[in-house]
Amino acid sequence: xxxxxxxxxxxxxxxxxxxxxxxxxxxxxxxxxxxxxxxxxxxxxxxxxxxxxxxxxxxxxxxxxxxxxxxxxxxxxxxxxxxxxxxxxxxxxxxxxxxxxxxxxxxxxxxxxxxxxxxxxxxxxxxxxxxxxxxxxxxxxxxxxxxxxxxxxxxxxxxxxxxxxxxxxxxxxxxxxxxxxxxxxxxxxxxxxxxxxxxxxxxxxxxxxxxxxxxxxxxxxxxxxxxxxxxxxxxxxxxxxxxxxxxxxxxxxxxxxxxxxxxxxxxxxxxxxxxxxxxxxxxxxxxxxxxxxxxxxxxxxxxxxx
Amino acid sequence: xxxxxxxxxxxxxxxxxxxxxxxxxxxxxxxxxxxxxxxxxxxxxxxxxxxxxxxxxxxxxxxxxxxxxxxxxxxxxxxxxxxxxxxxxxxxxxxxxxxxxxxxxxxxxxxxxxxxxxxxxxxxxxxxxxxxxxxxxxxxxxxxxxxxxxxxxxxxxxxxxxxxxxxxxxxxxxxxxxxxxxxxxxxxxxxxxxxxxxxxxxxxxxxxxxxxxxxxxxxxxxxxxxxxxxxxxxxxxxxxxxxxxxxxxxxxxxxxxxxxxxxxxxxxxxxxxxxxxxxxxxxxxxxxxxxxxxx
Numbered sequence: 001x002x003x004x005x006x007x008x009x010x011x012x013x014x015x016x017x018x019x020x021x022x023x024x025x026x027x028x029x030x031x032x033x034x035x036x037x038x039x040x041x042x043x044x045x046x047x048x049x050x051x052x053x054x055x056x057x058x059x060x061x062x063x064x065x066x067x068x069x070x071x072x073x074x075x076x077x078x079x080x081x082x083x084x085x086x087x088x089x090x091x092x093x094x095x096x097x098x099x100x101x102x103x104x105x106x107x108x109x110x111x112x113x114x115x116x117x118x119x120x121x122x123x124x125x126x127x128x129x130x131x132x133x134x135x136x137x138x139x140x141x142x143x144x145x146x147x148x149x150x151x152x153x154x155x156x157x158x159x160x161x162x163x164x165x166x167x168x169x170x171x172x173x174x175x176x177x178x179x180x181x182x183x184x185x186x187x188x189x190x191x192x193x194x195x196x197x198x199x200x201x202x203x204x205x206x207x208x209x210x211x212x213x214x215x216x217x218x219x220x221x222x223x224x225x226x227x228x229x230x231x232x233x234x235x236x237x238x239x240x241x242x243x244x245x246x247x248x249x250x251x252x253x254x255x256x257x258x259x260x261x262x263x264x265x266x267x268x269x270x271x272x273x274x275x276x277x278x279x280x281x282x283x284x285x286x287x288x289x290x291x292x293x294x295x296x297x298x299x300x301x302x303x304x305x306x
Numbered sequence: 307x308x309x310x311x312x313x314x315x316x317x318x319x320x321x322x323x324x325x326x327x328x329x330x331x332x333x334x335x336x337x338x339x340x341x342x343x344x345x346x347x348x349x350x351x352x353x354x355x356x357x358x359x360x361x362x363x364x365x366x367x368x369x370x371x372x373x374x375x376x377x378x379x380x381x382x383x384x385x386x387x388x389x390x391x392x393x394x395x396x397x398x399x400x401x402x403x404x405x406x407x408x409x410x411x412x413x414x415x416x417x418x419x420x421x422x423x424x425x426x427x428x429x430x431x432x433x434x435x436x437x438x439x440x441x442x443x444x445x446x447x448x449x450x451x452x453x454x455x456x457x458x459x460x461x462x463x464x465x466x467x468x469x470x471x472x473x474x475x476x477x478x479x480x481x482x483x484x485x486x487x488x489x490x491x492x493x494x495x496x497x498x499x500x501x502x503x504x505x506x507x508x509x510x511x512x513x514x515x516x517x518x519x520x521x522x523x524x525x526x527x528x529x530x531x532x533x534x535x536x537x538x539x540x541x542x543x544x545x546x547x548x549x550x551x552x553x554x555x556x557x558x559x560x561x562x563x564x565x566x567x568x569x570x571x572x573x574x575x576x577x578x579x580x581x582x583x584x585x586x587x588x589x590x591x592x593x594x595x596x597x598x599x600x601x
Contacts, residue, residue, distance in 0.1 A: 048424065069434075
């Protein structure tokens with residue numbers, strides 16, 4: 001295989017090796033936790049992370065999580081419904097994702113902070129820990145190589161539905177070229193006169209942004225999930241999803257350790273990750289569209305399944 | 307897990323130059339050959355020692371896990387031609403981190419009293435400061451071209467597959483040995499098996515079949531994964547990639563990935579050079595059986 005060469009020329013001093021001291025403990029150290037302010041540090045043996053969060057108003061929370069050289073921020077106001085998040089144009093690296101995943105494990109109890117799981121979708125003030133957890137889960141699943149600017153994610157509409165083929169909505173797509181190539185793909189991969197073809201052709205004209213569309217129930221059953229990798233259109237598939245499915249398909253967050261929020265956008269993203277997440281190439285990431293379509297679910301969704 | 311040593315306070319100024327920016331694949335991908343040795347077994351409270359670095363430092367299983375590549379959406383995918391590639395790469399990454407931490411102290415970039423993570427950060431900051439923030443278009447193209455199969459998007463793939471009730475069943479079907487397997491023979495290994503044609507989005511077969519095929523992306527290869535319930539063997543008989551995308555967003559993403567990849571390659575190559583100063587001995591090695599059975 002052809003390659004090109006990197007060479008680092010280093011003048012290396014001689015001398016005794018200094019004794020290393022201290023170990024990364026993988027422990028979370030919370031230095032401030034007053035309800036209006038939250039400050040914590042986290043360190044593994046390889047990387048450090050820091051959390052800085054505060055209340056910017058009675059119902060407004062602002063969170064910053066710094067991992068390596070990247071700072072992810074989120075700003076959410078429960079009263080006004082305004083929210084945004086981003087990484088100031090930075091991207092997520094493979095190293096970042098590892099420590100974020102470990103930090104999520106260390107802050108596992110924070111998922112319940114401010115949210116009444118027993119009442120399901122009942123809305124309650126999330127609190128600093130709640131927003132921190134949501135931001136961490138969102139950031140940890142970001143596609144590598146994509147610059148994350150400020151994402152405005154004001155509170156979207158919320159619906160609950162068991163999505164069948166008949167529920168796929170048709171939205172006019174101004175891009176005739178995309179629709180044409182999309183239709184060609186659908187015709188090539190579906191059976192003539194099948195319900196799947198009808199729905200997928202409709203999906204070619206659909207932005208596939210569901211707002212927050214919760215699963216109609218917490219049953220583990222087949223649901224219609226859409227998936228788009230690359231420049232092609234979306235093609236739907238009937239996928240087993242719900243709390244008892246493999247890797248809890250449909251839950252916003254990693255595997256079965258997510259937010260107990262089950263939505264179609266998160267299901268779409270999970271399905272994409274199932275197909276594309278197994279590469280040994282740590283930069284493999286083809287689920288950018290699904291990821292950004294699910295960000296409002298992460299920021300605003302409320303637990304609908306335990 | 308490290309024994310204290312006397313502290314030597316040496317401060318030298320490094321002259322760190324980069325003469326070319328992109329990395330050889332050979333420098334970035336350490337050999338997956340299994341090293342001998344039994345290592346030091348761990349206990350519930352003491353992680354296993356995986357490698358020795360220099361006269362005193364060690365790398366434990368915990369450091370390997372902290373430096374490992376995150377797997378999303380399911381189980382890791384193993385290429386049966388190199389079933390230990392992922393594990394070996396994780397160990398190498400942890401060893402590189404240890405070398406960087408030792409170098410940071412030796413060069414006065416961080417005090418010995420700092421944590422390992424802080425010492426690594428200091429070393430990486432020093433190296434990062436001398437690396438370009440963005441590769442030129444030509445350099446990015448060259449870097450990607452050398453890794454075309456890793457970044458290409460699958461158009462279609464003809465696959466064979468076999469499903470097993472457990473990793474042990476798959477291991478037994480393989481004759482309790484891993485190595486090159488002909489994709490055409492995969493369906494014969496299990497009564498739950500078949501062939502399929504995968505579309506670009508992975509449809510056409512179970513998601514795990516697509517997961518393996520899209521991870522390997524190499525005709526003639528056979529891969530393995532375990533989804534927590536079933537084990538899967540998937541062979542790729544043929545594969546066709548999409549032509550390079552002209553979308554601006556994709557081009558920007560690829561350039562960022564190439565920049566990040568080349569930077570990591572450069573850091574890894576530098577860490578490799580530190581083995582002359584701090585010899586490395588891998589104590590615990592992966593075997594095909596341990597990789598498949600998850601031990």
